Amino acid sequence: MLSLRSVLENAQKNGVAVGHFNVADFVMLKAVFAAAHELKVPVIVGASEGERKFLGARQIAVMVRSLREEFDFPIFLNADHTHSLANAIEAAKAGFDSIVFDLSALPIEENVRQTKAAIEALKAINPNILIEGEIGDIGTGSEIHDAAPDLSKGLTSAEEAKQYVDATGVDILAPAVGNMHGMIQSMVQGKTKKRLDLARIAEIKKATGALITLHGASGTDDEDLRKAIAAGINVVHINTELRVAWRHGLDEALAKQPQEVVPYKILPAVVEAVKQVAASRLKLFNVLM
Ligand SMILES: [Zn+2]
Numbered sequence: 001m002l003s004l005r006s007v008l009e010n011a012q013k014n015g016v017a018v019g020h021f022n023v024a025d026f027v028m029l030k031a032v033f034a035a036a037h038e039l040k041v042p043v044i045v046g047a048s049e050g051e052r053k054f055l056g057a058r059q060i061a062v063m064v065r066s067l068r069e070e071f072d073f074p075i076f077l078n079a080d081h082t083h084s085l086a087n088a089i090e091a092a093k094a095g096f097d098s099i100v101f102d103l104s105a106l107p108i109e110e111n112v113r114q115t116k117a118a119i120e121a122l123k124a125i126n127p128n129i130l131i132e133g134e135i136g137d138i139g140t141g142s143e144i145h146d147a148a149p150d151l152s153k154g155l156t157s158a159e160e161a162k163q164y165v166d167a168t169g170v171d172i173l174a175p176a177v178g179n180m181h182g183m184i185q186s187m188v189q190g191k192t193k194k195r196l197d198l199a200r201i202a203e204i205k206k207a208t209g210a211l212i213t214l215h216g217a218s219g220t221d222d223e224d225l226r227k228a229i230a231a232g233i234n235v236v237h238i239n240t241e242l243r244v245a246w247r248h249g250l251d252e253a254l255a256k257q258p259q260e261v262v263p264y265k266i267l268p269a270v271v272e273a274v275k276q277v278a279a280s281r282l283k284l285f286n287v288l289m
Pocket of ligand 1: 080081181215216237
């Protein structure tokens with residue numbers, strides 16, 4: 001079985017990106033796994049602190065590992081946006097393959113100092129765990145926002161990115177390059193799209209040579225995503241689009257069978273709705289379309 005590091009390095013070599021999809025329940029996990037398994041592409045499942053609180057860090061870790069082992073399949077688990085060392089340690093001990101240690105809200109010097117210390121503590125638990133650090137402002141909350149926040153002042157510069165990667169020794173960098181967590185209503189309807197700062201991505205890649213993740217990619221222009229991957233993005237995070245598919249799929253399934261109470265007769269339609277979104281994104285990220 002390939003390690004997550006080798007999967008990311010292969011993606012880098014092949015000019016593709018690995019899809020990262022957050023899950024909050026077993027329906028979403030089933031859907032993400034089915035999409036990746038059918039397309040035969042590696043995949044990362046993400047669970048944020050809120051998602052872990054609901055799922056149980058150890059429980060989601062066991063479920064993902066069981067899929068990896070039973071199907072001999074490269075599915076990995078990431079502790080998304082972890083804001084405290086205690087929660088990061090819990091994820092490392094539970095067997096997560098990577099952790100996004102997110103202190104981007106702190107001043108950069110403090111972010112560097114605490115991230116560096118966290119890497120030491122976490123690699124002592126699992127030397128193969130990958131730690132992702134974040135700088136810049138990409139907003140919070142993978143949900144539907146009333147208005148898009150102005151994140152233009154929080155964009156990551158190539159110089160800052162290089163200093164941060166060199167000073168911390170993070171395995172992966174999450175910069176702010178026009179991406180944003182969550183979507184606004186017009187994006188859900190497909191009327192507007194997020195646009196990325198492609199030149200900035202290329203500059204950050206050139207300056208750092210690091211593996212780079214694009215967070216908050218739901219609702220982003222497809223052509224921008226293709227170009228961003230070509231410019232050096234190695235992992236693309238999708239959450240809100242899956243949540244929207246989950247909600248719509250559930251609404252539809254319940255409306256179609258108003259008297260049904262058997263979960264395994266209602267929920268397959270929700271799995272299918274989420275799977276379709278995950279599959280469409282995986283095809284794009286892996287240049288299969
Ligand atoms: Zn994120």
